[in-house]
Amino acid sequence: MTSKTISYSNAIQSGFCYLLDNFEEVFVLGQGLWSPWYVGQSMRELEVTYGRERIMDTPVSEQGSTGVAIGASLCGYRPIIVHPRIDFMLMAMDQIVNQAAKWSHMLGGQAHPSLTIRGIVNRGGEQGAQHSQALQSWFAHIPGLRVVMPSTVSDARDLLIASVLSDDPVIYIDDRWLYDNEEELEPVVELSLGKIGPKISQEGTDLTIVGIGHSAYQSRVVAARLRENGIYSEVIDLRVLNPMRVETIIRSVRKTGRLVVVDGAWSNCGVAGEVIASVVEKLDVQFLKASPVRVTLPSAPAPSSGALEKNYYISESRIASVCVKLMGDKKVTSKLERVV
C-alpha cells in the first residue's frame, strides 16, 4: 500500500468508523466481531475503539440476531447486522424477507426497518457447497429490500455509508476476493442510496460488459486486456441490484449493439439474466448486433476439491474469450450494421 492508497477491506473499515464516529444511532452486531477471523481485515478491533455495547458479537443465531437488528431499527437506531457468509443468511430469511422487506409497506409507511444487512461472499479455498454462495439474485427479487454490491474501493466505503443512512432495509454485499484491491480515496461525501445506480467504469463502443461486485472488477480487467487488442468495451458496474435501474445499460447497448453480463452466481433466475431481459424488453431489437450473452457459474453447487474449483469460478480469460467470440460474429455484425 502506498501512502495514498487504501485497500477495499480497509475502505469498509473506514466506512464503519465514519458511521460510528458520526452517528450515535449506529451500532453493529453479528458473529465474529470480537475476533479478527470472520470478517477479514474489514472490522479490525472496532470493539476496542467503540466498545462492546456498540460492537456486539452474537451467539450463533442468524435469524434471532437479524430480528434484533430490525427491532432496534424500528426504534430510531441504524444497526448493521453482519453475516460473515451469505450462506448463513439462509437461516434468517424470514426476518429479512417477510419482516424487514415488508413492514414499511404493510403498515402503511409508518414503520421503517432502517437496518443494513452486510452479507459477505466468501468462497474459494475449497470451502465447499455450504460456504461459497452468492445469493444476490434472491435479495434483488424482493421488493422492499435495497441491494448493493460495491466493486470498487471507494464504493466499498461510500455505499456502506449510504446503506446505513438509508431509511430502508439494505442488503450490502461485499466479496472477500476484492479485499486486497487498492485505490486512492476521496473524502467521504454522504450519498443518497435512492439516487445511486449503475456506473460506467470505462467507456467503449464495441460492446457493453455489465458486471456485479467482483465480476465488475473482473470486467474492468478484461476490458483493459481487450483494449490492448483493439476491442473497445464499455464496462458498467451495476452496483445497485434492487431497485434495479437499467437506463444506463440500455443507452450503452444502443450504442454498442452487444451485451455481455457477468455475474459470479447461478444463471437460472439470476441477475445476469435479469439485466439481459430488462435490456431486450426496453430496447428495440434492431439495435442488437448479436444475441446477448451471460457469463455465470455452472448449474452446480460449489465443489470442494481445488481441481474442480478452478474451473467452477469465472476466470477473466473466460470472460475475455466470450467477448472476443461475440465480436467475431461478423455475419451478424455486418448484417445488422445496415439496420442501425
Next chain:
Amino acid sequence: MTSKTISYSNAIQSGFCYLLDNFEEVFVLGQGLWSPWYVGQSMRELEVTYGRERIMDTPVSEQGSTGVAIGASLCGYRPIIVHPRIDFMLMAMDQIVNQAAKWSHMLGGQAHPSLTIRGIVNRGGEQGAQHSQALQSWFAHIPGLRVVMPSTVSDARDLLIASVLSDDPVIYIDDRWLYDNEEELEPVVELSLGKIGPKISQEGTDLTIVGIGHSAYQSRVVAARLRENGIYSEVIDLRVLNPMRVETIIRSVRKTGRLVVVDGAWSNCGVAGEVIASVVEKLDVQFLKASPVRVTLPSAPAPSSGALEKNYYISESRIASVCVKLMGDKKVTSKLERVV
C-alpha cells in the same frame, strides 16, 4: 363436476392416494394435515384412510419438520412435506437450500434427499404481504432442486407422482386459484421427472405466450380470446422451472417472432425474465419481430385492501392487451419480416 371430470384439488388428492397406496416408503408431514383447513380440498381425510403415522400433522416448525423429511428421505423413504403457504417456507430455507439441494453433490452422489416439498401459493382474499408470496424464482435459482408448477388438472396429479418418485429433492408448487378447475383424467402413467419439460398447450403462429402454473392457465384463457379476434398464439406451459429447458420455447419464438412471458410473481430476477434471457441468448436476434415482454406483479409486497389487490394481481385482460399491443407493432413486424 360431471361424472367424468375431476377438479385440480381432487387430482392432487388422487395423486396422494396413488402414492400412498402403491409405495410404502411414501409418507406425508406438514401443518394442517389433520384438519381440512390449510390445504383446501386437496388432502381430505388422508389421515383417516392412511393413519396418523403416515399422515403426520406437525408442530409450527417449518425448518425442523423439513429437516425431518430430509433425514427420513436419506434412509429409504419418500416423504412429502407440505407447507400450506410458500411464505412459511422462508423459515425453512437452510434445510431446503443448504441441505436438500446440496447433499447429493457435496457427498459425491452418495446421499439422495428424495423428498418432495409441496409449497402452496395461497393468495388474494386480503391476506396481505406475508401470506401471498409466490417464490418459484428463488427455488429455480438453486442447482440441485427440481422445481415443478403444474397448471393443468392432470399435471397436478402426474407431476406430484413424478416428483415423489424422483430421487432428487423436488419443490412442487400448486396454486389455490387453480383448485376448482376441472378436466377429464386419464389413468396414471408414472413419468420420469427428468424427462418432463415445457408443453405446448396450444399451437399458434402469431406470438408465443409462456405461462407458469396459474399464469399458464390464464395464458390459455387469453389465447382462446385472442383466437376469436384473429390472433393465433402459441401457449407454452413451462411446467418445470429447474432444471429449465427452453428448446421448445425457442423453437416457438423462432416461428412466431414474438414472446410474452406471464408469471404471477415479482419481475426482478424472476422466471419471466429468465425465459426471456434464455431465449434471446440462444435465438438469433434476427428472428425477433418485437422486443419480448413480461407480465408480472408490480414491485411491491401484496397489499391487503381489496381495492389494491384487484389491480395488483395479473388479470387476463391485462395479458390480452399486452399481446394485442405486441401484435399491433406493425412497424417492427413488417421490417423484420423481410429478414426472416
Next chain:
Amino acid sequence: MNYDLGDLSNPAKLTDPIDVSGWNTGELIEIYKKMRLIRNVEDEIARLINSGEVKCPSHLCVGQEAIAVGVSYHLRNTDRVFGTHRSHSHYLALGGEPKSLFAEVLGRRDGCSKGMGGSMHLFGGKHGFLGSVPIVGGTVPIAVGAGLAAKKDGHGDVGVSYFGDGACEEGVVHEAFNLAAIYEIPVLFVCENNLFASHMDIHLRQPSDRMSRFAEANRINVQTVDGNDVLAVAKATETLLEKSRKGNGPGFLEVVTYRWKGHVGAADDVDVGVLRKEKDIIAWKKRDPIQRLRQGLVNQRKMDDSEFNAMDREISKDLMRAINEAKKSPYPEQNDLLDYVYA
C-alpha cells in the same frame, strides 16, 4: 404428555369471581371497560365477517381479553409492544382507536395501517404498539431488538412481545429468549397459552403444556398465571416489569387461556380443531374474564348490574358510531401500492 399446568388449564377450575380487594374501584371499572370494549369490538368484527364486509382473515381473541388489558395496565406509550396474527386486543388495550381498527379490517385508508395491512398487520405507534404480523414467532426477536433500543436509550422502557403457545415451536423464538437473556435486555415475553395452535391441541404438539419451561431453560424470570384473571395478569406483569425497567433483563409471563372462537373468522369451529369439543368451549365460557371481574365488583357492591348494563350500552353506542365512520373512510389510492414500498 404432561398436564403440567394443572388447574390453570382445567376449565372446571378457576371460575370464581375475581378477588378485587386492595384495588381502587375507579381503576377496576376502567379495566372492566377495556375488556368489554375489546369483547364488543370483536363481536362487531364477527358480524362484519358474517355480513361479508370484512374480507381479510381475522383472528378474534374473544375470551382472552384479560391478558392484553392486564399487561397494558403497567405499560406506557414509550414502551414498544409487538403483536401477532391475533392482536386486536393488544392494539385496543394500549388505547388504539376502535375506529382505526374497524377501518383497517375494512381495508380503508383511515385504518391504523392505512388499509395496507388488514386485521393481521396493525400499527399504533403513538400508543407504543409498533406492529403485529401473522408469521408465527416473527415479532419475538423484533421485540427483543426494541428492548435493546430501550436499554440503549436508558429511560427504563421495555419491549413487549405477545406470542402464543404455537410460537414456542418456532426455533427463532428460542434464539430470542437466549439473546434477551445474554444481553440482559428489558423485554417482557407474554405467552398467551390458549392450548391450541389453529386446529392442534397443545398435547399433540409438545410434550408438556407449560411454556415457561423454555424461559426457565434460558434463566429468565417467570410468572405463570390464570390468563382469565385480569388482576392476576396485571400483578404478574408488574412484578416482572419492575426488574426489567431497572435493567435486570427479560421477564416471561405465561398466561393460560382459551379462545372461544375458531382459529380464524367468526365461527366457533367446534371439531375443526382436533380435540376441540363443544363441552370445552362451554366450560371455558364459565371462566369468562369479563364476567368474573364484573361479578367480583358486584359481590363487593362496588357496582350493580344495572350500572354495568348502562356502561355496556354506552360502549356499544360508541362502537356503532366508530363503525359508521370507518365505513365512510375511502379505500387506499392506487399510488399507495408503490409509495409505501420504500421510505
Next chain:
Amino acid sequence: MNYDLGDLSNPAKLTDPIDVSGWNTGELIEIYKKMRLIRNVEDEIARLINSGEVKCPSHLCVGQEAIAVGVSYHLRNTDRVFGTHRSHSHYLALGGEPKSLFAEVLGRRDGCSKGMGGSMHLFGGKHGFLGSVPIVGGTVPIAVGAGLAAKKDGHGDVGVSYFGDGACEEGVVHEAFNLAAIYEIPVLFVCENNLFASHMDIHLRQPSDRMSRFAEANRINVQTVDGNDVLAVAKATETLLEKSRKGNGPGFLEVVTYRWKGHVGAADDVDVGVLRKEKDIIAWKKRDPIQRLRQGLVNQRKMDDSEFNAMDREISKDLMRAINEAKKSPYPEQNDLLDYVYA
C-alpha cells in the same frame, strides 16, 4: 452467568486415570486404539495443513476423541449418524477408513465423499455415517428424520446427532428437540460441549454453560458426563440407547470437553478466542482422554508403557501408508461437477 457444570467444566478437576474396573481388557485396548488412531489422524492432517497440502478448512477434534469413541461403542452400522463441521472423529470412530478421510481432505476422487466435500462434508454410509455438514445445527433435524425412518423400519435402530454447544443457539435445534419428543423418535442427541463456539466462550453466548437444560425443557432423558472419560461416555450412551432402541423416544447426552486446537486449522489459536488462554489449554491437556485411559490400564497392570508404545507405532505406520495411498488418488474429473447435482 451460571457455572452450572461445576467440576465438569473445571480443567483442574477430573484429571485422574480412568477407572477401568469391570471392563474387559481386550475391549479397553480396542477403545484406546480408536482414540489413538483419531488423535494421530488429526496430527497428520495438521501437518498436511501446515505443509499446504490440505487446503480445505479443517476443524480438528484433538482432545475430544473420547466422545465419538465412547458413543460409537454402542452403535451398529444400521444406526444413522450425522456430524458437523468437526467430524473426523465421528467418521473414524464408526470405522471409517483413514485413507478415505485423507483422500477427502486432499480433494481426491477416492475420498469418502469422492473429493466433492473436503473435511467438512464426510460420508461413510456403510458404517452408518450418513453425512456431516458445516452449517451449524443443520444436521440435527435431519438426524431426527433418520430416527423417524428407523422407527418406521422397526428394527430398533436409532438416529444419532452430534452437535456442539454453539449449535444450541440455532433455533432449528430446539425445533428438532420438540419434534423428537412429541413423535417419540429414537434419536440420540450428542452435545459435544467444548465451552466454545469458534472464538466465543460459552459464558459470552448463553446464560448457563449446561446444555442439557434444553433437553429437559423438552422432557428428553438426559445424561451429563465428563466427555474426556471414554468409559463414562460409553456407559451414558448405553443407558440412553436402551430406552431409545425400545422405542421410548430420544435421549440427550451432554459431554463436556475442550478442544486443544484452534477453531479451524492446525494452530492453537491462543487469544484468538475471546477468553481462550494458554493456561486453560495446558490445564485441559492434563485431562487428556487418551492418556487417562492408558494410565488407568497401566495402573491396573493390564498393559505396560512399552506395549502401548509399540501399539502406537503400529498405528502410525498404518497411517503413513494410508496417507501415501491417498496422495496417489486422482483428483475428481471435470464431469463430476455436473454429474452429482442430480441423482
